[in-house]
Structure formats: C-alpha cells, structure tokens
Amino acid sequence: MTKPATLFVVLLATATVGAQISYDRLRQADREPQNWLTYSGSYASQRHSLLTQITLANVKNLEMQWVFQARSLERFQATALVVDGILYTVQAPNDILALDAATGRVFWTYSYRPAPTARPCCGRVNRGLAILDGTLFMGTIDGHLIAVDAKIGKPIWDVAIARPESGYALTLAPLVVKDKVIVGPAGGEFGIRGFLAAYDAKTGKEVWRFNTIPGPGEAGHDTWGGDSWRRGGGPVWLTGSYDPDLNLTYWGIGNPGPDYNGDLRPGDNLYTSSVVALDADTGRLKWHYQFTPHDEFDYDAAQIPVLADARWQGQARKLMYWANRNGFFYVLDRASGEFLSGKPFVKVTWATGFDARGRPIQPADKKPNAEGVLIFPGNQGGTNWYSPSYSPRTGLFYIPAWVNYDTVYAKRPVEFVEGQSFGGGNPRTTVPAGIQTVTNNYQTADEGHGAIRAIDPLTGEKRWDFTMADVTDAGVLTTASDLLFSGGREGYFFALDARSGTLLWKATVGGVVASGPMTYSVGGRQYVAVAAGSSLFTFALRPGS
Amino acid sequence: MIASTAPAPAFAQRFHVPGETEQGEILYQANCVTCHGLEGDQVSGTDLAHGQFRRASSDDDLIRIIRTGIPGTAMPANNLSDTQAAAIVRYLRSLAATEPLTSIPGDAARGQALVEGKGACLSCHRIAVQGSRVGPDLTDVGRFRRRIELERALMDPGAVVRPENRRYRVVTHDGATIAGRLLNHDTLAVLLMDDKEQLRSFDKTALRSYAFVLESPMPSYRDRFSAEELADVVRYLASLKGIQPQTP
Numbered sequence: 001m002t003k004p005a006t007l008f009v010v011l012l013a014t015a016t017v018g019a020q021i022s023y024d025r026l027r028q029a030d031r032e033p034q035n036w037l038t039y040s041g042s043y044a045s046q047r048h049s050l051l052t053q054i055t056l057a058n059v060k061n062l063e064m065q066w067v068f069q070a071r072s073l074e075r076f077q078a079t080a081l082v083v084d085g086i087l088y089t090v091q092a093p094n095d096i097l098a099l100d101a102a103t104g105r106v107f108w109t110y111s112y113r114p115a116p117t118a119r120p121c122c123g124r125v126n127r128g129l130a131i132l133d134g135t136l137f138m139g140t141i142d143g144h145l146i147a148v149d150a151k152i153g154k155p156i157w158d159v160a161i162a163r164p165e166s167g168y169a170l171t172l173a174p175l176v177v178k179d180k181v182i183v184g185p186a187g188g189e190f191g192i193r194g195f196l197a198a199y200d201a202k203t204g205k206e207v208w209r210f211n212t213i214p215g216p217g218e219a220g221h222d223t224w225g226g227d228s229w230r231r232g233g234g235p236v237w238l239t240g241s242y243d244p245d246l247n248l249t250y251w252g253i254g255n256p257g258p259d260y261n262g263d264l265r266p267g268d269n270l271y272t273s274s275v276v277a278l279d280a281d282t283g284r285l286k287w288h289y290q291f292t293p294h295d296e297f298d299y300d301a302a303q304i305p306v307l308a309d310a311r312w313q314g315q316a317r318k319l320m321y322w323a324n325r326n327g328f329f330y331v332l333d334r335a336s337g338e339f340l341s342g343k344p345f346v347k348v349t350w351a352t353g354f355d356a357r358g359r360p361i362q363p364a365d366k367k368p369n370a371e372g373v374l375i376f377p378g379n380q381g382g383t384n385w386y387s388p389s390y391s392p393r394t395g396l397f398y399i400p401a402w403v404n405y406d407t408v409y410a411k412r413p414v415e416f417v418e419g420q421s422f423g424g425g426n427p428r429t430t431v432p433a434g435i436q437t438v439t440n441n442y443q444t445a446d447e448g449h450g451a452i453r454a455i456d457p458l459t460g461e462k463r464w465d466f467t468m469a470d471v472t473d474a475g476v477l478t479t480a481s482d483l484l485f486s487g488g489r490e491g492y493f494f495a496l497d498a499r500s501g502t503l504l505w506k507a508t509v510g511g512v513v514a515s516g517p518m519t520y521s522v523g524g525r526q527y528v529a530v531a532a533g534s535s536l537f538t539f540a541l542r543p544g545s
Numbered sequence: 546m547i548a549s550t551a552p553a554p555a556f557a558q559r560f561h562v563p564g565e566t567e568q569g570e571i572l573y574q575a576n577c578v579t580c581h582g583l584e585g586d587q588v589s590g591t592d593l594a595h596g597q598f599r600r601a602s603s604d605d606d607l608i609r610i611i612r613t614g615i616p617g618t619a620m621p622a623n624n625l626s627d628t629q630a631a632a633i634v635r636y637l638r639s640l641a642a643t644e645p646l647t648s649i650p651g652d653a654a655r656g657q658a659l660v661e662g663k664g665a666c667l668s669c670h671r672i673a674v675q676g677s678r679v680g681p682d683l684t685d686v687g688r689f690r691r692r693i694e695l696e697r698a699l700m701d702p703g704a705v706v707r708p709e710n711r712r713y714r715v716v717t718h719d720g721a722t723i724a725g726r727l728l729n730h731d732t733l734a735v736l737l738m739d740d741k742e743q744l745r746s747f748d749k750t751a752l753r754s755y756a757f758v759l760e761s762p763m764p765s766y767r768d769r770f771s772a773e774e775l776a777d778v779v780r781y782l783a784s785l786k787g788i789q790p791q792t793p
Binding site for chain 2: 412421426441468470492503506
C-alpha cells in the first residue's frame with residue numbers, strides 16, 4: 001500500500017522473466033516482495049516481508065482464501081516458495097506440487113517414492129524446496145537430492161548422497177548459492193557422520209564437501225577421543241543463510257552422537273552444536289563458534305542463522321543473531337565469528353555464563369548422570385528449529401520460546417549399531433515432545449508453556465511476551481507494516497502487533513502449526529500462508545476492506 | 546492484551562517430571578497387562594509384583610526376557626529398548642516394595658452398596674450409567690488402578706490428581722463464578738464441565754479471572770469408612786473393568 005507504483009514496475013519486470021529465478025534475483029529477493037524465493041524469504045533469513053497491504057488496522061479483515069489438504073497425515077513442516085503467481089510446496093514425505101498461488105488449484109504433482117529403508121528419526125517430514133532458474137531442488141528422506149523442472153514437474157537429475165540404511169535422511173530445504181545447491185543430512189540420533197555439501201545445480205555433481213565431524217588431518221579432529229568421530233553425529237537438518245558480500249554461508253550443526261552420554265566421545269566434539277561459516281565457492285571453513293561444547297543435552301544448533309547489520313556498541317557491524325536451543329541468545333560478528341554476547345532468553349541452568357572468549361561455563365553438577373539431573377531448558381530446548389524473525393523496523397528479534405520447560409537427563413550405556421538409535425540416555429519431561437494433532441491441554445503454566453518472546457537483540461532484554469497455554473513449534477513472520485504472524489500447538493494462526501505483542505486477529509485452523517508462515521502477493525493482493533496439521537491455509541483481506 | 550496481562554495461575558507448585566518408575570508403569574500397562582494383569586499375578590507361577598519369577602532373578606535377566614521373550618512359551622519378544630525394559634523392571638521392583646495398608650480381602654457386593662449408599666460416591670463419580678459426571682468416571686477404574694492405589698486415593702484424595710482430573714474456576718466480568726472439571730484450555734479459551742454438568746466454553750478475554758483449583762474436592766474416607774468397609778469398596782472398584790462388548 002505504501003509503494004504501489006514501485007511494486008507495479010517490479011511486477012512488470014518479472015512477468016517477462018517467468019519462472020527463471022536467477023542467482024541475482026535470489027540475492028536481491030527484497031526487491032520482489034510479491035515472491036518468496038527461499039525457505040526463510042531471503043539470504044539474510046530474517047523471515048521479514050516488505051509487503052504492506054495487510055496492516056495493523058485492517059488485519060482483522062483477513063479471511064481464508066483456500067486450503068490445500070495434503071494426501072499425508074505427516075506433520076506439514078514446509079515453508080512454500082512463491083514465484084510469479086505459482087506456489088511450490090511439498091507433500092510429505094517427498095511429493096512436489098505446483099499450485100496457483102491465488103486459488104490453490106494444482107498444476108502438477110511430482111511424486112517421489114523414498115526407499116523403504118528410509119528411517120528419519122522424527123517423522124517422514126520435509127521442510128521445503130529451493131529454486132534456481134527453472135529448476136526446483138528437494139532433498140528426500142532416503143538421502144537423495146533431486147532436481148525437478150519447475151514448469152512441468154519432471155525430474156532432471158537425482159543423486160544419492162547418503163545411505164538411508166545408516167540413518168541418513170534429507171529433511172531440510174536446500175539453499176541455492178550462485179550455481180550450487182547446498183544440503184546436509186539429518187541423522188544425529190543414529191550416530192551418522194554429518195557433512196555439508198554443494199552440488200552443481202545443472203548436473204548434481206558434488207563440488208565441495210565439509211565434514212561436520214572432522215576426520216584425521218582435518219582441523220578439529222583432536223576434539224574427539226579415540227575413534228568416536230566415526231559416529232559423531234553433527235547432522236544438518238535446517239537451512240543455512242548466506243552473505244553475498246562476504247561470500248560466506250552459515251549453517252547450524254546438530255548434536256553429537258550419542259546424544260546424552262558424552263563418556264563415549266571425550267573432548268569438545270567439533271563442529272557439533274556449533275555454527276560454521278564456509279566459503280560458498282570452496283566449502284572451506286572460515287570460522288566457527290560452538291554454542292554447546294561436549295553437548296550432552298541434545299542442544300542441536302539446528303536454528304536459522306539470522307543476519308542483520310546494526311550498530312554494536314556504537315560501531316557498524318555485520319552481525320548474526322541466534323536464539324539457540326540451549327536457551328541463550330547470541331550475537332556474533334558474522335565476518336570474524338567473534339562472540340559479542342550471550343544472554344539467556346529463558347531459564348538456563350546448564351551454564352552460568354561465559355568466559356572472555358565466549359565459552360560457556362558449565363557447573364560440574366549440571367551434567368547427565370545415571371540417576372538423572374534436572375536441567376533448564378529441557379530436551380526440546382528454549383527454542384528449536386522453528387524460524388524466528390527479525391524486523392529491521394522494530395529492531396526486535398522474535399523467538400518462538402518454550403518457557404518454564406525442563407528435562408531430567410539420565411545417561412545410559414549405549415553401543416553403536418549402524419542404523420540403530422544411538423541416544424545413550426533417557427530424558428524425561430512434563431511436556432510431550434511430538435504431539436501431532438491438537439489434544440486436550442490440562443497443563444499449568446508452571447509445567448511448561450509457549451510464548452512469542454520479543455527481545456532487543458542489542459541488549460538481550462525482553463520487550464514483551466505473547467504467552468501461550470501450550471508450547472509452540474511454529475515459526476514467526478514479520479512484515480513491514482509491523483505485523484507478526486505465528487501459531488502453535490493449539491491450532492490457532494494469529495497476528496500480533498510486532499511492537500507490543502497485542503493480539504489483533506486469530507483463526508482456528510484446527511491442527512498444530514509446525515511451520516513458518518510466509519507471505520506473497522498475486523495480482524496486487526497480499527496473501528499469508530501457513531501449514532497446520534497436514535494442510536496449507538492461505539488468508540487475504542476481504543475484498544473492499 | 547493477552548500478551549502480558551494474563552493472570553498467573555493461583556499456585557506455583559511444579560507438577561513433577563515423570564520418573565522412570567512411572568514410565569515403567571505406562572509401558573507395563575501398554576505391553577504386559579493383558580497377560581500378567583494389573584497386579585502382576587495373572588500368569589500361574591509368577592507374581593511380578595512380589596519378585597516371583599520363574600526364569601529370572603537379576604534385573605539383567607528380566608530386561609533380557611522382556612526384550613527377547615521366552616521361546617516355547619506364551620511370553621513373546623517385545624519391541625522395546627533396553628531403557629524401556631529397564632523402566633518396566635524398576636516399576637516391578639517398586640511394586641514389591643509397596644504393600645497394601647490392610648490385608649482384609651474385602652467383598653465387592655458390600656463395596657458396591659457402600660459406594661451407592663453410605664459413601665455417596667455417585668454424587669460426584671459415575672459408574673456405567675449411574676452417578677454424576679463431575680468427578681472422574683470410575684466405570685473402568687479397575688483396569689488401570691491397582692488396589693493399593695485405590696486404597697490410597699480413598700484415604701488421601703489430594704495426594705495424586707491426574708492432569709485430566711483437574712478443576713478450574715473462572716469469574717466472568719459480571720461477577721459470576723463458574724467452577725468445574727477442566728476439559729481443555731488454551732491461550733484464548735477455557736472449556737469445562739461445570740458442576741451442573743453443562744459443557745461451558747469461555748473466551749479468556751471476556752473473563753475477569755481464571756485459574757486452576759489446586760485442592761481436590763473429594764473428602765478423605767479415612768474416618769468415614771471402617772477398615773473393613775474400605776477393603777470392600779476397594780474390592781468393588783478393582784472389579785470395575787468397563788463396558789464389555791455385547792454378543793448378539
């Protein structure tokens with residue numbers, strides 16, 4: 001609404017290009033807010049849209065436009081892409097669909113049948129697609145990376161990149177940088193050896209590989225006792241970010257294996273529960289920061305690296321904001337990896353603070369033992385893979401948080417058997433971890449609950465909470481009209497005032513929102529879409545409102 | 546306005562994290578109870594609750610048998626992890642360590658008369674088609690509550706209240722107070738059955754206040770029943786196994 005003329009020009013310009021999404025368009029995704037071109041909306045992964053047709057004043061007039069019901073009862077965790085009026089999404093486990101983004105009618109479906117040997121730990125899920133030129137890219141739960149023609153839904157190439165029998169699965173949305181497709185495998189509960197790899201978008205040929213568990217001769221190998229590195233975990237199951245100016249791509253690396261018993265893997269266990277910054281052309285490690293050294297709590301760093309430029313203590317810096325599963329909110333310098341601050345955003349007891357170099361200080365009595373030790377935050381974390389959002393307008397960082405949530409961690413002996421669960425512990429908690437449908441809630445707030453927690457990233461101070469009665473697995477979207485969209489396990493999809501947290505609008509979608517909302521525009525009309533239960537819902541303003 | 550003004554619950558007691566014994570109980574009820582029974586004494590020659598096993602003595606023996614079964618017998622292999630099998634063993638060991646408060650066997654028919662008469666239990670509880678829906682339904686309570694647990698619940702009803710049996714109270718803007726059994730609540734709504742058995746749904750934003758009610762409304766029967774009467778009631782409740790399918 002604020003810049004109709006600009007938007008019109010952009011629409012004209014892109015209409016002639018069709019579905020050809022060049023690297024330049026990906027890099028400058030902000031210039032075409034009618035589209036949603038990557039999992040997190042842009043390379044900076046702020047999940048913040050410049051669309052402003054839906055405002056604080058008129059959001060109450062949102063109404064449902066269409067629903068896509070997946071032919072799968074699996075959790076719908078994907079964020080859709082929208083390219084010039086076409087919406088691309090996945091139907092679990094590994095179908096790709098192209099829909100009319102304005103009507104929800106299906107153009108085509110590409111069905112991939114994963115091998116029966118696929119054994120993803122936590123649902124036969126897929127979190128979405130990437131696009132470059134006229135090609136879509138999808139990882140599969142049986143360890144394949146597949147390129148599919150975006151016009152007609154036919155496969156172009158298919159590479160098997162990891163063995164499903166050993167517990168490897170691709171569940172994340174790939175990230176395209178320049179002419180490469182970057183992915184890594186899930187499987188941290190099976191004692192895999194993780195990696196990040198880039199594949200030529202035209203051919204599927206591997207261009208570079210970075211081992212998230214360094215082998216002999218690789219830097220960081222000495223952080224693994226004995227041969228524990230061979231089954232060290234370090235999965236990658238959430239999409240990274242990219243800074244074109246620095247040519248660095250940033251990825252959160254998951255937990256070490258076994259999850260809860262560190263006795264079998266003495267050392268810090270790099271690069272598990274860390275962020276790594278890699279040269280996007282070569283995969284060479286530029287820097288890393290380990291959030292949870294020698295992690296025994298399953299505090300995967302499977303979160304979205306959010307990139308923002310701001311003044312840090314008076315100086316313009318290229319920053320990275322990171323709300324970690326371990327309960328701390330971090331600010332890092334994304335050029336150098338320097339630790340700038342770490343502040344708890346929920347109750348944290350596993351660490352008491354940081355030394356001067358940013359290493360967490362862990363009390364000796366806050367480690368799993370045979371009897372069990374009560375730790376905050378709990379096993380699912382203060383947050384998890386749910387996308388946060390950063391609004392450059394409000395300057396606030398929005399976290400889907402689990403509050404008052406703890407786990408009793410007990411460690412157990414465990415032996416490695418390829419392809420079998422490699423946990424080494426028995427975490428117990430009041431909050432069920434994997435609810436798939438809306439169930440009745442009798443929990444008190446003291447037993448753990450959810451919140452959208454807005455913090456000032458420059459101070460780590462909380463600005464406001466939107467308190468939920470149940471915990472949440474939903475991501476957060478903000479827009480340039482200061483709206484915030486999210487949902488939760490209760491089956492609401494709602495809009496808040498991003499400045500204050502005031503509830504402005506809600507819809508009952510009747511299923512758990514376990515995905516990040518996104519927004520797009522077709523024919524000058526703004527839509528907001530979110531997956532809930534096993535369906536995708538879209539909303540827009542009532543005509544004339 | 547929901548954001549920061551939602552009233553905190555009236556109590557700050559933390560519901561305890563389920564222990565390994567309780568995990569074991571859940572697993573036992575899901576995997577073992579059909580053959581071994583709730584009291585663990587349904588298979589001849591075994592009394593799991595009192596450490597009487599035919600082929601095992603150590604915890605490791607038990608874990609192995611739970612996982613791999615006993616060939617040539619009705620005891621099958623189970624798809625359980627070591628950790629899960631260990632939790633079941635811990636539960637069985639905990640049973641052996643708890644003894645009933647009374648050794649009186651009790652009489653179910655006398656117990657039924659007490660439940661329906663002197664005890665006035667049906668003024669809150671329901672059994673089959675009789676009684677009130679305000680308290681927990683007891684129609685099949687004998688399927689998942691052991692006699693000792695029933696006995697304890699009668700003596701000290703507030704000690705363990707399962708989350709699905711919690712009470713909740715709301716006060717509307719015009720000052721009306723409605724209390725009842727909590728059926729569901731979320732960020733914006735409360736759904737309960739009030740004490741007149743009406744299903745009520747409330748928008749939290751339209752309420753003056755809302756909170757859990759910590760205290761159990763059930764009186765203790767420690768002094769209302771004699772030891773014999775208590776044993777009779779327990780025997781009756783333990784016999785309640787739910788609605789049975791009818792054969793034509």
